[in-house]
Amino acid sequence: MPNLEHLKKQAKLYLKQHRDQYYPVAAAIRTVLPRYGHLDDNQILNASFKLADAQELVARKSGFESWQALKKGLQTMSDHSDNPVSKPFLVLAEPQLFVSDIHKSCDFYVNRLGFMLGFLYGEPPFYGQVCRNSARLNLRHVDRLPFDRDQLAQEDLLSATIVAQEIKALFLEYQEKGILFHQSLRTEPWGARTFIVADPDGNLIAFSG
Template sequence: MSLMLLVVLRANARRWNVVCNRYRENGNIHRGGPVRAVRITPNLPVADIGEANGFYQEFLGLQTEEFNLGWVARYTSPESGANVQLVTADATAAADSVMSVHADDVDAAYAEAQRRGYVIVHPLTTETWGVRRFLVRAPDGNVINIVQHRD
């Protein structure tokens, strides 16, 4: 995937978030149905991010460190946009998630998870590092981080 295509895809995703936010602000809130995932990122458990990142950055080519909070860091390929998050232990939740689903409306996703009776592992929270999220246990036992980043 070319860098230009990646830039266009990210710009379109940002525009889509703005449209969705305006839609919600006008009282049109998504009611029911599946979560609308914008992106899915695998969360790999590691003992130490500093020791693990060389493999992902140098060998796999995920050279861009998008962020590193000490307990979680995201590494992305500048060419393809492929990425992975390395996680030592979640900073605020009692359980670690296997993946992060970036949703366009985390509040609607939370309401839908509750409506369906799924186990909420970590309640809907605005975290200090700038995301709004909750963790839900899938029927197969996997814990999923449903997250929405501030624009």
């Protein structure tokens, strides 16, 4: 179970990073807090960002709608816990995709799939992140891809699965943009509706609703 004092410190750290113009925190703010979703990094770092906003950021990353909901949830977990020792709490997964051309990959995810560029790192860049709402994908440049693209396609070997609301609307959005689907929208035997997109390096990204 996450510790409330630790989460309070994390919120204060986010607040300090914002005040210090630490650009990676802008990507987290934009991804998690919808009201900042239309702003770029500089606009976010120059916008008003208070402790209450930082606490909401921590709460949403922990799976709660608000700081008050997080505190109530922690209290409920504490009341029903037989073990007073803090337990690990998984907050977010960020799949890492191996790519041969990081600029080409970023262009695909941003201009074709509607993601936003979180950051690029290195000179020349070899690592980056793209995000759309709460979904994040990390891109890692490699000189030689560690997989066979044909095998990925033939065996439907997924690199990442993104759960989405309004899955049909997302499929139609991509269809209008001329995206070529590895798998069109369909209903799976277990009830989920899915479609799959292949990026320029053959990474298969499944969208599921």
